[in-house]
Ligand code: ADP
């Protein structure tokens with residue numbers, strides 16, 4: 001699959017060579033794929049908007065190359081560039097930029113006035129979009145007569161009037177109350193899923209991260225991490241940080257069984273894995289014996305309960321005693337392999353649970369509230385936003401009981417570099433204890 005956008009060694013420096021030089025973006029390399037929903041995330045000033053505007057061609061003070069559908073943006077002829085802005089990308093901003101003196105319907109059709117499209121057709125498309133966004137009744141009103149959320153819907157309708165492939169949104173819900181913000185985010189999600197739009201969204205609000213297929217974490221003008229939430233086109237994109245403990249082989253299988261969820265793959269794999277495990281020991285055995293091992297290993301994998309003794313007993317005790325009579329060394333090897341595979345399947349299931357829980361974005365504010373409360377209660381200051389996001393995730397996981405109390409404490413204690421929150425041991429212990437009390441409802 002070819003990327004719809006490719007960014008190659010992008011650098012943006014303001015006031016180059018002056019005392020107040022700002023390196024807004026440094027060495028950005030990134031590929032975005034058709035129908036992906038990508039979020040640029042990071043603290044204020046980290047370069048999110050600059051990156052978005054560079055891709056849209058609005059920021060021209062760039063070094064490096066940006067390719068749109070394989071063509072270098074800086075080599076676009078005038079007509080190509082116009083077409084790019086009119087028909088390939090749609091932009092949505094935090095400030096809605098609606099024209100106050102034009103009706104809602106006219107604001108929406110504005111980008112089409114410059115195209116060779118009849119008035120009637122323009123109006124019909126505008127009304128369809130307004131209808132889709134639930135603001136058809138407001139068509140004849142002026143923007144000021146609408147609520148903030150409604151205005152943003154109109155602005156999104158406008159960005160879609162020319163049916164662009166790519167939607168770019170810079171903090172589109174930054175000015176909205178949380179209910180309207182959620183509605184607008186859901187709209188963007190459905191545009192991505194149902195209308196197959198590629199969506200690039202800039203936000204500094206971690207509550208929305210689960211909407212994206214991939215989240216690009218920016219800091220001081222650099223990409224510091226890319227996290228994959230979901231797959232697009234059934235293609236699991238490379239994650240910057242390798243998933244721990246999952247064998248290359250399993251990773252490959254995930255890529256092959258593209259339409260299935262990790263645990264579905266896990267289940268599907270079980271019979272296959274069982275066969276694979278025993279294949280080493282098959283030489284010289286009858287079909288009946290092979291079937292027997294197959295079933296036994298499959299059962300073991302299915303239950304997920306692994307007991308080395310039982311397995312070893314089965315593998316190396318005499319055939320007459322219901323075993324396989326395998327030599328000890330092969331038996332140990334196979335038993336170890338089974339153990340490893342069970343571990344892998346468990347990891348897959350855990351990951352899936354986490355993703356599922358992450359998808360419920362409406363727990364976002366609750367999580368943040370708990371985090372605030374915990375930090376304040378022990379007068380802890382965390383400024384590293386990765387640490388904060390890890391903290392949020394740990395709270396979510398603990399609340400969903402995906403993570404137990406000890407694991408929660410350990411996550412708080414672990415350094416940020418190793419994927420933790422980076423609290424000191426004693427603080428981590430205190431916070432974890434308070435978290436348990438919170439779960440029990442002792443603090444409101
Ligand atoms: P974000 O959108 O993540 O908040 P920006 O991309 O707007 O960050 O800004 C990144 C850095 O570049 C900031 O330090 C900002 O002050 C600076 N910057 C952005 N635009 C300009 C500009 N036109 N002139 C000078 N500095 C700029």
Ligand code: MG
Nearest residue numbers: 048049050170
């Ligand atoms: Mg910005």
